[in-house]
Amino acid sequence: xxEVEQNSGPLSVPEGAIAxxxxxxxxxxxxxxxxxxxxxxxxxxxxxxIYSNGDKEDGRFTAQLNKASQYVSLxxxxxxxxxxxxxxxxxxxxxxKTIFGAGTRLFVKA
Amino acid sequence: EAQVTQNPRYLITVTxxxxxxxxxxxxxxxxxxxxxxxxxxxxxxxxxxxxVEVTDKGDVPEGYKVSRKEKxxxxxxxESPSPNQTSLxxxxxxxxxxxxxxxxxxxxxxxxxx
Numbered sequence: 001x002x003e004v005e006q007n008s009g010p011l012s013v014p015e016g017a018i019a020x021x022x023x024x025x026x027x028x029x030x031x032x033x034x035x036x037x038x039x040x041x042x043x044x045x046x047x048x049x050i051y052s053n054g055d056k057e058d059g060r061f062t063a064q065l066n067k068a069s070q071y072v073s074l075x076x077x078x079x080x081x082x083x084x085x086x087x088x089x090x091x092x093x094x095x096x097k098t099i100f101g102a103g104t105r106l107f108v109k110a
Numbered sequence: 111e112a113q114v115t116q117n118p119r120y121l122i123t124v125t126x127x128x129x130x131x132x133x134x135x136x137x138x139x140x141x142x143x144x145x146x147x148x149x150x151x152x153x154x155x156x157x158x159x160x161x162v163e164v165t166d167k168g169d170v171p172e173g174y175k176v177s178r179k180e181k182x183x184x185x186x187x188x189e190s191p192s193p194n195q196t197s198l199x200x201x202x203x204x205x206x207x208x209x210x211x212x213x214x215x216x217x218x219x220x221x222x223x224x
Contacts, residue, residue, distance in 0.1 A: 008150070034212070043200055043215035044153070088152065096141070096160055097168060098213070102152035 002027040004091050006101035014109050019076040021104050023089030032092040033065055033072045038103065039085045048074065079108045112137045114216035116201050122222045123191055131186045131219050133201030141204045142184040144176065146197040153200065159184055191223040
């Protein structure tokens with residue numbers, strides 16, 4: 001059974017701090033990795049995707065991928081209260097299938 | 111406006127009463143998918159479709175049916191709903207499949223089966 005694991009949280013950080021969200025996956029053949037943000041009662045929306053080992057930065061967000069360790073993370077710099085949401089890690093494992101983690105709840109305290 | 115729509119948004123029904131949740135996208139996307147979201151379990155894929163008349167099972171297909179007769183529509187059918195199908199359902203679409211493009215999600219359908 002292919003799995004994607006995330007710490008359910010909640011992760012609480014003060015405003016302006018760096019929030020670090022982590023995700024591990026079981027299938028070494030996984031090809032693409034995504035981070036979605038989901039506000040309470042809303043649908044998921046894509047924040048970042050990454051395919052290659054290393055870091056990918058987009059504004060305040062940085063995705064990090066380490067395929068050898070089967071680990072992907074999302075860093076949010078200068079965290080804002082509006083970043084408070086559940087963050088879903090998603091992994092494309094091939095065969096038109098994407099597996100989602102259960103999500104990490106993030107609270108940014110003003 | 112580019113969007114994925116779902117109807118109904120909320121539905122309370124009884125065990126065994128057939129129902130259909132509609133999904134439509136206006137982005138000419140080839141790939142569409144249905145997920146259910148349950149507390150602690152995240153999003154789990156029910157069925158997906160790579161194009162018209164091409165569908166396949168996801169991880170939790172039992173008790174569900176789908177069809178893709180038109181590119182824009184991908185209805186989810188519950189022939190005989192049971193209480194364990196009470197969940198939040200999302201339809202999603204993407205241009206070339208989930209491997210490289212983001213999936214756009216509909217607003218969700220909250221289903222309660224009594």
